[in-house]
Amino acid sequence: MKSPAWQTKAGKNPKGGLNAAGRASYHAETGGTLKAPVKSGDNPRRASFLARMGSMPGPERKDGKPTRLLLSLQAWGASSKADAKAKAAAISARNKK
Numbered sequence: 001m002k003s004p005a006w007q008t009k010a011g012k013n014p015k016g017g018l019n020a021a022g023r024a025s026y027h028a029e030t031g032g033t034l035k036a037p038v039k040s041g042d043n044p045r046r047a048s049f050l051a052r053m054g055s056m057p058g059p060e061r062k063d064g065k066p067t068r069l070l071l072s073l074q075a076w077g078a079s080s081k082a083d084a085k086a087k088a089a090a091i092s093a094r095n096k097k
Contacts, residue, residue, distance in 0.1 A: 016071030
């Protein structure tokens with residue numbers, strides 16, 4: 001049995017996260033709808049993603065190479081888990097005003 005695209009390299013963006021094919025494959029298999037990333041601005045989804053991923057366990061680098069966690073954070077505008085938490089807090093504060 002062939003694995004769905006969202007679980008294989010074909011459905012993953014090399015810079016982190018899923019590509020359109022991966023999101024479509026996920027929807028076909030689970031019925032869930034994954035939206036495309038919001039990688040800039042003060043969108044609440046961006047703040048939520050950065051806060052959630054900034055708190056994820058695991059290393060940012062493995063064998064000297066960035067992990068998919070770090071690649072995703074960088075794609076969304078954060079340079080590390082600590083930076084992601086700080087940016088999430090700042091975005092949330094601006095959105096509350």
